Amino acid sequence: MRIGVFVCQCGTNIASTVDTERVAQEVKKLPDVVYTTTYMYTCSEPGQQEIQRAIEEHNLQGVVVAACSPRMHEPTFRRAVEKAGLNRYMFEMANIREHVSWVSNDREANTKKAIELVRMAVAKLRFNQPLFPSRVAINKRVMVIGGGVAGIQAALDCADAGLDVVLVERRTSIGGKMAQLDKTFPTIDCSSCILGPKMVDVAQKENITLHAYSEIESVSGYVGNFAVRVRKKATYVDWKACTGCGVCMEKCPSRKVPDEFNEGLSFTRAINIPFPQAIPKKATINRSYCIYFTKGKCGICAKVCPAKAIRYDMTDEVVTEEVGAIIVATGYDLFDPSAYGEYGAGQYRDVITGIQYERILSASGPFGGHIKRPSDGREPKDVVFIACVGSRDASVGRPYCSGVCCMYIAKQAILTKDHIPNSRSYVFYMDIRSPAKNYDEFVRRAQEEYGVQYIRGRVGKIYPRGDRLVVQGMDTLLGIQVEVEADLVVLATGIEASRGARELAEKLHISYDQYGFFMENHPKLRPVETNTAGIYLAGVCQGPKDIPASVAQGSAAAAKVLALFARDTIETSPQVASVTERACIACGKCIEVCPYGAIRWKELKGGVRKAEVITTVCQGCGLCNATCPPKAIQLQHATDNQILAEIEELCA
Amino acid sequence: MEEREKTKNNTEMRILGFLCNWCSYGGADTAGVSRLKQPTDLRIIRIPCTGRMDPLFAFKALISGADGVLVSGCHPKDCHYSVGNLYARRRFEVLKDFLPFLGIESDRFHYTWVSASEGQRWQEVVTEFSRRIHELGRNPGFDMNTNLVNSEAR
Amino acid sequence: MERLRVLALNSTYDESFIRQVEMESGQQISRCYQCGNCGASCNYTCVYDYPVNQIMRLIQLGQKEVVLSSRAIWLCAACTACTTRCPCNIEVTKIMETLRVMSLEEGTVSLKDVELFYKEFLRSLKNFGRVFEAGLLPLVNLRIGRPFNDMELAPLVFKGRKIHLFPSFIKGRKEISAIFDRFESWRRKKEDLS
Amino acid sequence: MKDNFSRTVAYYPGCSVEGTAKEFDESTREIFRVLNVALREIPDWNCCGSTPSHIYDPLLSAAISGRNLAIAERMGFYEVMTPCPGCLKALKGSIEVFNNPLKRKDLLNILDMPFYGRIKAVSVVQFLVEDVGIEEIERCVLFPLEGITIVPYYGCLLTRPPKSAQFDDPEQPTSLDRILEAIGATVPHFPFKTECCGATYGVVRKDIVGRLTGRILEMALDLGADAIAVACPLCQQNLDLRQEQIERYRGRSFKISVPYITQLIGLSFGIDPKKLGWHRLAADPQKLLTRFDKLSKKRPTEPPTIR
Ligand SMILES: Cc1cc2nc3c(=O)[nH]c(=O)nc-3n(C[C@H](O)[C@H](O)[C@H](O)COP(=O)(O)OP(=O)(O)OC[C@H]3O[C@@H](n4cnc5c(N)ncnc54)[C@H](O)[C@@H]3O)c2cc1C
Ligand SMILES: Cc1cc2nc3c(=O)[nH]c(=O)nc-3n(C[C@H](O)[C@H](O)[C@H](O)COP(=O)(O)OP(=O)(O)OC[C@H]3O[C@@H](n4cnc5c(N)ncnc54)[C@H](O)[C@@H]3O)c2cc1C
Numbered sequence A: 001m002r003i004g005v006f007v008c009q010c011g012t013n014i015a016s017t018v019d020t021e022r023v024a025q026e027v028k029k030l031p032d033v034v035y036t037t038t039y040m041y042t043c044s045e046p047g048q049q050e051i052q053r054a055i056e057e058h059n060l061q062g063v064v065v066a067a068c069s070p071r072m073h074e075p076t077f078r079r080a081v082e083k084a085g086l087n088r089y090m091f092e093m094a095n096i097r098e099h100v101s102w103v104s105n106d107r108e109a110n111t112k113k114a115i116e117l118v119r120m121a122v123a124k125l126r127f128n129q130p131l132f133p134s135r136v137a138i139n140k141r142v143m144v145i146g147g148g149v150a151g152i153q154a155a156l157d158c159a160d161a162g163l164d165v166v167l168v169e170r171r172t173s174i175g176g177k178m179a180q181l182d183k184t185f186p187t188i189d190c191s192s193c194i195l196g197p198k199m200v201d202v203a204q205k206e207n208i209t210l211h212a213y214s215e216i217e218s219v220s221g222y223v224g225n226f227a228v229r230v231r232k233k234a235t236y237v238d239w240k241a242c243t244g245c246g247v248c249m250e251k252c253p254s255r256k257v258p259d260e261f262n263e264g265l266s267f268t269r270a271i272n273i274p275f276p277q278a279i280p281k282k283a284t285i286n287r288s289y290c291i292y293f294t295k296g297k298c299g300i301c302a303k304v305c306p307a308k309a310i311r312y313d314m315t316d317e318v319v320t321e322e323v324g325a326i327i328v329a330t331g332y333d334l335f336d337p338s339a340y341g342e343y344g345a346g347q348y349r350d351v352i353t354g355i356q357y358e359r360i361l362s363a364s365g366p367f368g369g370h371i372k373r374p375s376d377g378r379e380p381k382d383v384v385f386i387a388c389v390g391s392r393d394a395s396v397g398r399p400y401c402s403g404v405c406c407m408y409i410a411k412q413a414i415l416t417k418d419h420i421p422n423s424r425s426y427v428f429y430m431d432i433r434s435p436a437k438n439y440d441e442f443v444r445r446a447q448e449e450y451g452v453q454y455i456r457g458r459v460g461k462i463y464p465r466g467d468r469l470v471v472q473g474m475d476t477l478l479g480i481q482v483e484v485e486a487d488l489v490v491l492a493t494g495i496e497a498s499r500g501a502r503e504l505a506e507k508l509h510i511s512y513d514q515y516g517f518f519m520e521n522h523p524k525l526r527p528v529e530t531n532t533a534g535i536y537l538a539g540v541c542q543g544p545k546d547i548p549a550s551v552a553q554g555s556a557a558a559a560k561v562l563a564l565f566a567r568d569t570i571e572t573s574p575q576v577a578s579v580t581e582r583a584c585i586a587c588g589k590c591i592e593v594c595p596y597g598a599i600r601w602k603e604l605k606g607g608v609r610k611a612e613v614i615t616t617v618c619q620g621c622g623l624c625n626a627t628c629p630p631k632a633i634q635l636q637h638a639t640d641n642q643i644l645a646e647i648e649e650l651c652a
Numbered sequence B: 001m002e003e004r005e006k007t008k009n010n011t012e013m014r015i016l017g018f019l020c021n022w023c024s025y026g027g028a029d030t031a032g033v034s035r036l037k038q039p040t041d042l043r044i045i046r047i048p049c050t051g052r053m054d055p056l057f058a059f060k061a062l063i064s065g066a067d068g069v070l071v072s073g074c075h076p077k078d079c080h081y082s083v084g085n086l087y088a089r090r091r092f093e094v095l096k097d098f099l100p101f102l103g104i105e106s107d108r109f110h111y112t113w114v115s116a117s118e119g120q121r122w123q124e125v126v127t128e129f130s131r132r133i134h135e136l137g138r139n140p141g142f143d144m145n146t147n148l149v150n151s152e153a154r
Numbered sequence C: 001m002e003r004l005r006v007l008a009l010n011s012t013y014d015e016s017f018i019r020q021v022e023m024e025s026g027q028q029i030s031r032c033y034q035c036g037n038c039g040a041s042c043n044y045t046c047v048y049d050y051p052v053n054q055i056m057r058l059i060q061l062g063q064k065e066v067v068l069s070s071r072a073i074w075l076c077a078a079c080t081a082c083t084t085r086c087p088c089n090i091e092v093t094k095i096m097e098t099l100r101v102m103s104l105e106e107g108t109v110s111l112k113d114v115e116l117f118y119k120e121f122l123r124s125l126k127n128f129g130r131v132f133e134a135g136l137l138p139l140v141n142l143r144i145g146r147p148f149n150d151m152e153l154a155p156l157v158f159k160g161r162k163i164h165l166f167p168s169f170i171k172g173r174k175e176i177s178a179i180f181d182r183f184e185s186w187r188r189k190k191e192d193l194s
Numbered sequence D: 001m002k003d004n005f006s007r008t009v010a011y012y013p014g015c016s017v018e019g020t021a022k023e024f025d026e027s028t029r030e031i032f033r034v035l036n037v038a039l040r041e042i043p044d045w046n047c048c049g050s051t052p053s054h055i056y057d058p059l060l061s062a063a064i065s066g067r068n069l070a071i072a073e074r075m076g077f078y079e080v081m082t083p084c085p086g087c088l089k090a091l092k093g094s095i096e097v098f099n100n101p102l103k104r105k106d107l108l109n110i111l112d113m114p115f116y117g118r119i120k121a122v123s124v125v126q127f128l129v130e131d132v133g134i135e136e137i138e139r140c141v142l143f144p145l146e147g148i149t150i151v152p153y154y155g156c157l158l159t160r161p162p163k164s165a166q167f168d169d170p171e172q173p174t175s176l177d178r179i180l181e182a183i184g185a186t187v188p189h190f191p192f193k194t195e196c197c198g199a200t201y202g203v204v205r206k207d208i209v210g211r212l213t214g215r216i217l218e219m220a221l222d223l224g225a226d227a228i229a230v231a232c233p234l235c236q237q238n239l240d241l242r243q244e245q246i247e248r249y250r251g252r253s254f255k256i257s258v259p260y261i262t263q264l265i266g267l268s269f270g271i272d273p274k275k276l277g278w279h280r281l282a283a284d285p286q287k288l289l290t291r292f293d294k295l296s297k298k299r300p301t302e303p304p305t306i307r
């Protein structure tokens, strides 16, 4: 085999701690290597052309690029060698940047390490075979999981482009957190006024199937052809019949049901429609509060419902949806501040969370849009906001910044002044994080026009004095302790991964970080793709962000799906297992272990059975390869011979 | 051979790492991108999944003179291929028990889980494992005379 | 000590001081991000010359002299409010304790009363094995020139017959003073070595 | 005599109970008799070393406290109980130094006694909650403190810092609350449960104790408390012994009784207040005791026998 090796300098990223010239010289001595060179930026246009030129000029049959991580540029270079007429699998990469030049400054050791890595790559390449992808048809339906603003945006964009969309929402209505907000920064427009029409759109689009009050049961398949089982939880109301008239809700005698939508600040009924703008606008019975279910009597709703929609005997139903791509937009939950005993959260009724305050401010909220204290209904005069509660706090396991609270504090302080002109607001903060268009101006306005007092420092303790609360904090700029007597304290509780995010990620085979936020493929260059082809991310489920960023990511995910669906078929990777029939002893171990059911029996003449791989189903994990006793089944491009060649090159 | 002599006198050990493509290889990349400094002894081989990791590979490396073998994959339940790493774990446990019969310290083999986001954890794993191998010193390798069992395995 | 005016960082930055504080206290000083929660929680901030978060800041800046001669470190009551609430999991109380130990070693104790009280306490402990409250307090008051401090409490104390009029000896007081002696010779050896 | 008790625990009284906190010691011994737990005082115990030795050198402090622990270990104990949170801190500090591999050798050399670091130190309150159990306390109550409002004051060291205390919640502890409820008292939520009372500032800065202890007393009064239950000699000294000083400082009369939790438990067990050292309290407890006599109705159950 005629092999060419290209050693990349990556500007100085590699060259500063690896002697790339020496690497090129040393590997030139290897058998089969007929050409080596170094290059400043191999992935650049001229760099790729240089490879193509060398392939032609030196008649190369295989190429090794020693550069960055293959996770970064393997696809780039595979395309490049293919253009020059080589099969894309006649190419190997040696990672001498992420694994060498960036993790040690020892030039001598690095150079030696780089040489060895290239030698291993060359050794493997000698065993490479040209591989050819097969093609499968794409099912051009898309599923969106999570109906917050990010999911809604993604669903609408896909539907507008003519795709069939399945939207799965866990709660009884879509809308997510944004539906609970009063007004939104930095323009202070009414949240439900801008979100409402989008929610109605979802309901009206014929090509959107909405499964509300539903969760993902299991996922199988792969890009282009997923099969998702969706559990539709029992609502005890036939939603096809229910007209959303609300009569049941009025008459239901179980009236002490904490209203989740109002964050526990008011009560709702056992049968309820969560809020007036809910989509779908249908009633659901909350079993744990319904007298019929808890005590076996009542049945009033069934009597009064004009549509005869009540079904006490309803059970969960599981439906299977087949789709070609999935967008995950499951959003977030809020940190439970009762971890802060010193703030008396959960102890003092007038210490509330930011989202509770949104409900208080909202005209559709528990107090009709009048700011009142939960304890006694009195209008507050002094309101204290505390930033970073459950954020940037390693002691509660949340060292990251929630990204939106600085802004919503400013918003809420401004709105407080609008509602109660003679009120005063105080904000305890560590840093103000407002890096987007018109954001810092917004915070400045809160300070300059609305007279909000910003105090730089954290709060140590909150305790009652009479019917007020004393907030004991620090003004670190002055270096003295400050005390503020407040009527209401709002804790800017941080954002955390939504409940059940980890379990969902495991069903989808996507990764999550240590806090439960889903991992993007690349933090800068592939922020909406996951590591699993055909699954995309949108909104806060990937990491804290505000509405504009969530919407942008929703649209971006939709664009990715559309790009995927622009073709009728997709290539499947040829890096799949394949059986050498002659060696197969038909033990069936591979069939047992394959997680995808990609291996079946093939009957030969005379009743002989041999294992056979369904190449479009095989995902290339190699489990069968490691399991097979006679090594009859081999994972292409990672065969035993290839891996052993690498080992031998290094150890022998 | 000449190369081999040089390394012998050098302080560097010969450590082989088998990393799954989805989690740990990414974790090692993350460590690199964050410039987290590590000992230079390790050479990484990328495999699709720890499920692909045939104990034979580790075995082959150790009897051919590698001083240590490190395998790292996705956290349990987090495997890109759902269960590959669980099968792997079972095999590695067997391997660890088996090594001493060949006169190889079982400490020369280590497997762990590192996710793509855990650059810092990767740094710790590499540093700790390299330290351990330096402590154990050179792998005397497989001795034909005392361990005949092995000739057929090879 | 008077408040600092201008900090000439290059000439006053003492890296080894930071390392020593970290070593002795087992805490990583650079983790402090100056949220001020310790100062906010400390009930003695009002009497400190530097609030405790500024003490942390001064350590970060390697300001050995200022820190070790501050009043704050001796006014700390070791109540651990700061440690309990620090978002960065820093045991601030341990750092304050470490600073007191260092200040005593360096002879930069700002509050002389404190040093005196500690000396008397240890003397009582070494001699009797237990501490002789009745003997100790008046003695300290006398030495710090406030002989009538707390005198009004005396009747209340005697009402409950709480104070022994004589120190309580223990049998093992020889053992105790031997511990002191072994400690002193260990300490001398350590000093000789360094 | 040992056989009469269901279990035995090593007991380290500490210097303060020989002096100002005598009633803490007396009442502790009394109630543990009823609870059927034998206290074995560490023979010839010495002072824990307290803050001064710790500041002089943590190793010295560890050795001084270590002697007490070593004696207790020699007696075969795995747990030592002490009423004073200050002593507790010193004892725990000694075990911490022992567990530090860099310091263990020096400690053992200076201590020069066999010491295995196996022993655990707990406060009386922790022992009551975790070893004896609230139900057991409740079972022994003969005269519930019905109609009496008591606020629990934990002080700063009983539950903090969480890493070394390993007991209850550092900011919103409930153990004293639960004990008080078990003996029949009314227990309002007390926001200053763990706020520092001024500690040793009493000697040097009366204004500070005036402010800190003052606000604790005021909060208790505003909550309608008949008493403040404490579990620390230093807290007790500030809240009780210095109460008149603070009254002068705040210009407000408190006259609120500040007994130890053990004295309150003892009262509910039907033990003679004198035996429990109630007469030693500075702020006159007579009002409280009279109220107790008037309100408390003997529980119909047979009392546990007092040995
Ligand atoms: C108090 C407060 C005020 C704010 N104010 C503003 C503001 O003024 N301006 C602004 O730009 N941003 C604001 N934000 C941020 C804003 O709320 C978020 O950026 C936005 O809501 C994110 O939308 P999302 O769709 O990603 O997530 P979400 O709104 O959380 O939606 C996620 C949806 O997915 C559903 N779901 C979750 N898990 C599953 C599952 N397993 N299966 C099916 N469905 C699931 C949820 O029920 C929910 O409907 C504020 C945030 C808070 C806390
Ligand atoms: C010092 C510095 C360091 C940074 N470091 C980081 C970092 O570490 N990480 C990070 O994420 N971000 C970093 N950034 C931010 C980053 O540079 C930007 O986010 C990113 O480059 C924006 O890309 P863009 O394509 O929007 O704009 P640009 O990179 O500005 O590209 C715009 C292109 O349009 C061309 N153009 C302009 N006008 C016209 C016209 N009328 N007709 C045709 N072409 C036109 C320009 O020539 C240019 O090529 C850094 C920025 C700075 C200043």
Ligand code: SF4
Pocket: A008, A009, A010, A011, A013, A014, A040, A041, A042, A043, A044, A067, A068, A069, A073, A097
């Ligand atoms: S190929 Fe990789 S290493 Fe080379 S210049 Fe491009 S990014 Fe840098």
Ligand code: SF4
Pocket: A237, A241, A242, A243, A244, A245, A246, A247, A248, A249, A282, A283, A304, A305, A306, A307, A308, A309, A310
């Ligand atoms: S269930 Fe019946 S009564 Fe209730 S909203 Fe629906 S149609 Fe109206």
Ligand code: SF4
Pocket: A251, A252, A253, A254, A270, A271, A285, A289, A290, A291, A292, A293, A297, A298, A299, A300, A301, A302
């Ligand atoms: S049956 Fe249940 S939901 Fe219906 S009215 Fe009665 S309590 Fe309400």
Ligand code: SF4
Pocket: A387, A388, A389, A391, A392, A400, A401, A402, A403, A404, A405, A406, A407, A431, A432, A433, A492, A494
């Ligand atoms: S956005 Fe502001 S308040 Fe929220 S965590 Fe970040 S810094 Fe703290």
Ligand code: SF4
Pocket: A576, A577, A593, A594, A595, A596, A597, A598, A599, A613, A617, A618, A619, A620, A621, A622, A623, A624, A625, A635
């Ligand atoms: S590589 Fe083997 S085990 Fe893995 S998916 Fe393919 S056939 Fe199944």
Ligand code: SF4
Pocket: A579, A583, A584, A585, A586, A587, A588, A589, A590, A591, A610, A611, A627, A628, A629, A630, A631, A632, A633
């Ligand atoms: S494991 Fe190997 S031998 Fe057994 S059936 Fe599969 S391919 Fe054939």
Ligand code: SF4
Pocket: C031, C032, C033, C034, C035, C036, C037, C038, C039, C052, C053, C056, C082, C085, C086, C087, C088, C090, C092
């Ligand atoms: S609380 Fe902790 S992080 Fe905050 S200023 Fe104090 S030491 Fe620093």
Ligand code: SF4
Pocket: C038, C041, C042, C043, C044, C052, C075, C076, C077, C078, C079, C080, C081, C082, C083, C092, C093, C096
């Ligand atoms: S331990 Fe010292 S510095 Fe910390 S809060 Fe208590 S008195 Fe203040």
